[in-house]
Amino acid sequence: MSETISPLAPSKYPKMPAVEGVRIATAEAGIKYKNRTDLLTMVFDPGTTVAGVFTRSKCPSAPVDFCRDNLSGGRARVLVVNSGNANAFTGKKGSESTAATGKAAADAAGCTPGDVFLASTGVIGEPLDAGRFSHLLSGMVKDARPDLWTEAAKAIMTTDTYPKVATATVKLGDGEVTLNGIAKGAGMIAPDMATMLSFIATDAPIDASVLQELLSKGVGPTFNAVTVDSDTSTSDTLLLFATGAAAKRGVAPITQPGDARLAPFKRALNKILKNLALQVVRDGEGARKQVEVTVTGAKSARSAKRIALAIANSPLVKTAVAGEDANWGRVVMAVGKSGEPADRDLLSIWFGDNRLAHNGERDPGYSEEQTSAYMKRDEIVIRADIGIGRGKATVWTCDLTKEYVAINGDYRS
Amino acid sequence: MSETISPLAPSKYPKMPAVEGVRIATAEAGIKYKNRTDLLTMVFDPGTTVAGVFTRSKCPSAPVDFCRDNLSGGRARVLVVNSGNANAFTGKKGSESTAATGKAAADAAGCTPGDVFLASTGVIGEPLDAGRFSHLLSGMVKDARPDLWTEAAKAIMTTDTYPKVATATVKLGDGEVTLNGIAKGAGMIAPDMATMLSFIATDAPIDASVLQELLSKGVGPTFNAVTVDSDTSTSDTLLLFATGAAAKRGVAPITQPGDARLAPFKRALNKILKNLALQVVRDGEGARKQVEVTVTGAKSARSAKRIALAIANSPLVKTAVAGEDANWGRVVMAVGKSGEPADRDLLSIWFGDNRLAHNGERDPGYSEEQTSAYMKRDEIVIRADIGIGRGKATVWTCDLTKEYVAINGDYRS
Numbered sequence: 001m002s003e004t005i006s007p008l009a010p011s012k013y014p015k016m017p018a019v020e021g022v023r024i025a026t027a028e029a030g031i032k033y034k035n036r037t038d039l040l041t042m043v044f045d046p047g048t049t050v051a052g053v054f055t056r057s058k059c060p061s062a063p064v065d066f067c068r069d070n071l072s073g074g075r076a077r078v079l080v081v082n083s084g085n086a087n088a089f090t091g092k093k094g095s096e097s098t099a100a101t102g103k104a105a106a107d108a109a110g111c112t113p114g115d116v117f118l119a120s121t122g123v124i125g126e127p128l129d130a131g132r133f134s135h136l137l138s139g140m141v142k143d144a145r146p147d148l149w150t151e152a153a154k155a156i157m158t159t160d161t162y163p164k165v166a167t168a169t170v171k172l173g174d175g176e177v178t179l180n181g182i183a184k185g186a187g188m189i190a191p192d193m194a195t196m197l198s199f200i201a202t203d204a205p206i207d208a209s210v211l212q213e214l215l216s217k218g219v220g221p222t223f224n225a226v227t228v229d230s231d232t233s234t235s236d237t238l239l240l241f242a243t244g245a246a247a248k249r250g251v252a253p254i255t256q257p258g259d260a261r262l263a264p265f266k267r268a269l270n271k272i273l274k275n276l277a278l279q280v281v282r283d284g285e286g287a288r289k290q291v292e293v294t295v296t297g298a299k300s301a302r303s304a305k306r307i308a309l310a311i312a313n314s315p316l317v318k319t320a321v322a323g324e325d326a327n328w329g330r331v332v333m334a335v336g337k338s339g340e341p342a343d344r345d346l347l348s349i350w351f352g353d354n355r356l357a358h359n360g361e362r363d364p365g366y367s368e369e370q371t372s373a374y375m376k377r378d379e380i381v382i383r384a385d386i387g388i389g390r391g392k393a394t395v396w397t398c399d400l401t402k403e404y405v406a407i408n409g410d411y412r413s
Numbered sequence: 414m415s416e417t418i419s420p421l422a423p424s425k426y427p428k429m430p431a432v433e434g435v436r437i438a439t440a441e442a443g444i445k446y447k448n449r450t451d452l453l454t455m456v457f458d459p460g461t462t463v464a465g466v467f468t469r470s471k472c473p474s475a476p477v478d479f480c481r482d483n484l485s486g487g488r489a490r491v492l493v494v495n496s497g498n499a500n501a502f503t504g505k506k507g508s509e510s511t512a513a514t515g516k517a518a519a520d521a522a523g524c525t526p527g528d529v530f531l532a533s534t535g536v537i538g539e540p541l542d543a544g545r546f547s548h549l550l551s552g553m554v555k556d557a558r559p560d561l562w563t564e565a566a567k568a569i570m571t572t573d574t575y576p577k578v579a580t581a582t583v584k585l586g587d588g589e590v591t592l593n594g595i596a597k598g599a600g601m602i603a604p605d606m607a608t609m610l611s612f613i614a615t616d617a618p619i620d621a622s623v624l625q626e627l628l629s630k631g632v633g634p635t636f637n638a639v640t641v642d643s644d645t646s647t648s649d650t651l652l653l654f655a656t657g658a659a660a661k662r663g664v665a666p667i668t669q670p671g672d673a674r675l676a677p678f679k680r681a682l683n684k685i686l687k688n689l690a691l692q693v694v695r696d697g698e699g700a701r702k703q704v705e706v707t708v709t710g711a712k713s714a715r716s717a718k719r720i721a722l723a724i725a726n727s728p729l730v731k732t733a734v735a736g737e738d739a740n741w742g743r744v745v746m747a748v749g750k751s752g753e754p755a756d757r758d759l760l761s762i763w764f765g766d767n768r769l770a771h772n773g774e775r776d777p778g779y780s781e782e783q784t785s786a787y788m789k790r791d792e793i794v795i796r797a798d799i800g801i802g803r804g805k806a807t808v809w810t811c812d813l814t815k816e817y818v819a820i821n822g823d824y825r826s
Contacts (some may be wrong), residue, residue, distance in 0.1 A: 013642070017803075021781050040638070056752070057746070057747055057748075057749030057750055057752070058748065058750075058751070058754070058755040058756075058757065059745050059746070059749030059755065059760065060749070060757070068825040073731065082800045088742070088745070089742065089745045089757065089760075089770065089773060089774065089775075090774060090775075091758060091773040091774035092774075093774070096724060122740030123742070124743075124745060124746070125741065125742045125745070125770065125774070125775045126775070127775075171518040230745065231466070231727050231728060231729045231743075231746060231747070231750060231752035233746065233747065234745065234746055234749055255641040298460040303554075314644050315728070315817070316644045316646060316820070316821055319817070319821035319822040320821065320822065322818060322822045323822030325822070327536045328538065329501070329502065329537030330537075330644075331534070331644065332472050332502045332538070332647065333470070333472070333537070333644060333645065333647055334644070335471065335472055336468075336470030336471045336472030336473070336645065336647055337469075337470055337471075337644060337645035338471070339469070339471070340471070341471070341473075342471040342472065344471065344473070344502065345504060347472065347502075357502065359504065359536065360502060360572075361502065361503060361504035361505075361506070361538075362502075362538045362539070362540075366498065400728075400817060400818060400822075401822075402818045402819065404728070404732070404818075405732050405735065405813060405814060405817075406813045406815065406819060408728070408729055408736070409732040409733065409735045409736030409738070409814075413637035
């Protein structure tokens with residue numbers, strides 16, 4: 001946790017309701033941080049289903065391996081998350097630690113280790129001694145309460161400057177269900193301090209396979225469309241739990257992804273995913289501005305996303321935004337370096353509503369003064385039209401400031 | 414040109430000899446900069462052959478298009494380079510400008526426009542008025558002298574903090590030939606100020622097709638193995654000219670790439686390419702440290718190079734080096750994000766001779782103190798052994814400092 005809160009932090013936080021079937025506890029285990037919570041336990045009622053998506057890293061952390069193994073069961077009873085140590089690149093000790101934590105959590109919740117989910121964030125390469133916190137789990141499970149969502153978001157923070165929460169209540173068939181989500185992450189990755197974790201829970205009764213389809217589709221234009229520094233974590237984990245408690249209130253279970261009753265739920269889930277993903281970007285290390293990059297007219301949607309990410313990850317584009325400089329030449333450069341089909345002489349570029357380049361040349365009608373005024377905003381929208389097709393994509397990033405270098409250039413010690 | 418010279422600048426510069434058949438002139442055309450030279454002309458004797466490699470950008474500059482067209486002829490009589498304006502993303506005006514410059518240079522040198530080569534570096538998207546300097550060309554061609562190589566290197570600088578020159582004299586068959594090279598570039602690209610240009614000339618008598626083969630092979634482990642910020646220029650141009658003047662001294666012409674007499678020449682050329690490429694890295698915007706990244710044990714050489722570039726381009730690795738922090742966890746992250754085949758539990762990582770990680774875990778014998786002392790050096794060597802094959806590659810980069818952000822975050826104006 002940082003002393004200085006990001007200038008892009010939300011001006012107010014939502015009051016988080018309870019999600020029926022979910023109880024929460026946090027604790028100060030002293031794994032690395034002092035005088036703050038660093039351990040989170042979420043307890044789910046029997047019958048809770050689960051879906052997950054994880055980092056694509058070829059060097060995933062031990063908890064990622066553990067969750068992937070358990071996901072096939074589709075059931076969850078307890079989630080344990082610690083901050084301060086990522087349990088990544090810890091070899092055999094890493095899997096011994098997840099096994100020990102899994103057993104302790106299962107004993108505490110009265111379930112099998114296959115119903116346990118784990119996540120860790122913090123320093124990489126440092127063995128995580130499960131004995132430091134496993135004795136706390138049975139007390140946490142016993143004392144867990146439904147109303148601690150914001151506390152949960154705080155316990156998983158590392159270099160985050162504010163807790164990230166989102167909530168929605170939505171109609172599902174004849175009843176109403178609640179969705180609550182929390183997230184952390186301040187660089188897309190910074191192995192010794194930040195990584196992207198997010199946990200969402202709902203009382204909706206939805207089969208695990210349906211839940212997984214919703215989540216896998218939902219992450220494409222949300223969590224998989226944000227980038228702080230192009231660096232991918234060993235530990236990125238996003239889990240979605242559905243307790244099914246709303247069934248007791250007469251909400252009929254959903255067992256098919258095509259079920260028409262799902263539409264509002266799906267929209268609400270996608271909105272929460274986008275909300276949390278953007279909160280991560282807005283808390284990007286050193287970020288002063290949010291940058292939305294939209295590419296239109298590409299050969300395909302896939303090609304559009306690659307071009308958009310080339311723009312969003314370009315250090316030269318990001319430093320230009322930090323300097324409030326409408327340097328559209330760097331956008332041309334990033335389109336060119338993406339390797340995707342493009343025709344220089346059909347390219348157009350906008351910053352906000354200001355068209356700076358058109359048909360492969362500087363736009364003759366472009367006003368430097370107006371664009372410079374636009375660049376002073378907190379939220380910058382860059383659009384590039386490639387002019388050769390109908391492919392479209394939007395991604396989000398933040399600017400690259402001296403503070404990013406300062407935060408990440410400090411000694412680990 | 415910057416007021417502050419990079420701390421990694423050479424402690425001394427070589428005295429550049431003449432290359433028989435090459436004459437040089439520079440001028441102050443006032444294209445953008447004041448009180449400095451910004452125009453370079455190199456005049457080559459009749460019979461000079463040429464080879465070239467260019468940016469892979471899909472949005473190349475007008476001079477890149479011009480050179481690509483002329484390269485098929487394999488002959489060169491004159492090279493014109495300006496700094497201050499890249500003539501990139503300038504549409505039809507861009508090709509009109511290169512045509513006009515090509516014609517003026519051809520008239521001045523008494524050749525056809527097909528024997529002219531052009532390069533421009535500087536601001537992007539700004540039309541380049543050939544009339545600003547084309548009237549100077551005939552005088553420059555007339556006054557050109559053989560001994561102005563360092564002046565040539567100075568005239569093409571943008572954000573470079575020092576001129577980049579290299580020279581070698583080497584045996585070719587029964588005689589000796591000279592190779593001289595110059596380069597500029599301080600970001601891999603920064604369209605309104607930096608781009609990578611390099612020009613090499615020799616008096617060796619070598620056919621254009623042989624020259625092209627030598628150059629295309631030579632750039633892989635040299636110019637194509639350096640990265641400052643992962644951003645690829647619209648304008649990168651590397652040209653190699655061979656005047657053949659040494660034939661008059663009895664050096665027999667080389668017409669076959671397999672000619673055994675070529676071996677020492679090839680080594681000398683590759684050394685000059687590497688020397689100039691490293692000078693570009695060492696003058697990377699804001700650079701304080703040179704970083705060499707070697708990947709061994711990858712599935713293939715191609716895979717090794719991709720992993721090495723993932724490490725070298727990672728903002729988190731580069732900021733760690735800037736902070737003199739042996740943060741090997743970020744190297745694990747970069748290996749993981751490269752998408753290339755890797756096995757976390759076989760991975761080993763060294764900083765210099767210090768092995769920090771071995772077989773998927775922190776090396777128990779690793780000394781924090783010794784490694785911290787190592788990180789204070791100007792030149793840092795990072796090695797990652799993937800442990801699954803025999804693929805090997807080395808790339809070079811520099812650290813990412815607050816000065817990089819400052820240089821690139823300033824207003825264009």
